[in-house]
Amino acid sequence: MKWESQNRKESNAMSEQVNNVKQPAPDRIGMMKLTQPELYVMRLKALAGDLSSFQLAAIAEVAERYGKGVVHLSTRQGVEIHHVHKDDLDDAKLALAEAGVEMGACGPRVRGILACPGAETCKWGVIDTKQLARELDERHFKRETPSKFKISVTGCAHNCTKANENDIGIRGAIEPRWEAAGCTDCGHCLSFCPVKVIERRDDQQAAEGFRYEVDEERCINCSVCTSMCPTGSWIAARSGYSVLIGGTMGKIPRFASVLNPLVETEAEVLALVESAIAFYCEHGRKKERFGHTIDRLGLDIVREEILEGALQRVEK
Ligand code: SF4
Ligand code: SF4
Ligand code: SF4
Numbered sequence: 605m606k607w608e609s610q611n612r613k614e615s616n617a618m619s620e621q622v623n624n625v626k627q628p629a630p631d632r633i634g635m636m637k638l639t640q641p642e643l644y645v646m647r648l649k650a651l652a653g654d655l656s657s658f659q660l661a662a663i664a665e666v667a668e669r670y671g672k673g674v675v676h677l678s679t680r681q682g683v684e685i686h687h688v689h690k691d692d693l694d695d696a697k698l699a700l701a702e703a704g705v706e707m708g709a710c711g712p713r714v715r716g717i718l719a720c721p722g723a724e725t726c727k728w729g730v731i732d733t734k735q736l737a738r739e740l741d742e743r744h745f746k747r748e749t750p751s752k753f754k755i756s757v758t759g760c761a762h763n764c765t766k767a768n769e770n771d772i773g774i775r776g777a778i779e780p781r782w783e784a785a786g787c788t789d790c791g792h793c794l795s796f797c798p799v800k801v802i803e804r805r806d807d808q809q810a811a812e813g814f815r816y817e818v819d820e821e822r823c824i825n826c827s828v829c830t831s832m833c834p835t836g837s838w839i840a841a842r843s844g845y846s847v848l849i850g851g852t853m854g855k856i857p858r859f860a861s862v863l864n865p866l867v868e869t870e871a872e873v874l875a876l877v878e879s880a881i882a883f884y885c886e887h888g889r890k891k892e893r894f895g896h897t898i899d900r901l902g903l904d905i906v907r908e909e910i911l912e913g914a915l916q917r918v919e920k
Pocket of ligand 2 (some may be wrong): 772780787788790791792793794816832833834835836837838884
């Protein structure tokens, strides 16, 4: 296939490019030079945005002793200590490690996994975001990729951790179904559906004389109807994960594309993520964000290849 041979050439070229990129030493990943000579920022890992109070105390102490007594919180749940002298990096790293604080990631690799509180504590949460973040972290954190690679897990369509702005975004999702029992025909769901895809129809065949329907093509699987119907007449016929690919901010922003609107098991999500990263590592060019690889090759064919790769992984 022309597409395949073209991409094999590109893939080989990309591998050479990646191999030629000057990478930081493994013990310096997460440490970046500041504009001030000899000073560094230490980026720390806060998986799913969580750190224990003990870890926070240790971070504060290291910032006091080796930095300027300031801890910077990044937009991606990252924690950074700035102004650490290069000669203090090893001691600071050791003090953090003793408190169980790991270094974060920088450069062309998988960054810290973002997650909102999810179903564990949030009433809107559809999925256990923290558990999935841990699984993704174990498999992919610091894995080398053609450019930086960001993953976010968000518990529902409120999208607090901005799944659409990440190379892979995973969002809790439901497939709604209307059940006549209990429905008072109040019509509120027509207005609270955020994308207005619920319709009321007269139905002389039904005992109630009406029914409510969803346009499944346009439904964003958001769980507003199942959460807000006062009689519980909207139920989640299926629930699980929407998987999005190719989102990025930065100089050339791109909104993520839907890879699969709803998969029901964590195993399927993990297979999709593995397949997507493998695809990107094979076909992405150096410094090309995943979304721009998708645009260069075409969404349909990329989606097809990733889904096929995931299926093979699940079957194995
Ligand atoms: S995305 Fe949903 S589950 Fe997560 S914190 Fe926001 S409202 Fe809660
Ligand atoms: S499904 Fe719920 S919100 Fe919609 S009309 Fe029936 S009772 Fe009202
Ligand atoms: S899941 Fe969301 S988008 Fe779909 S019908 Fe319910 S409220 Fe509307």
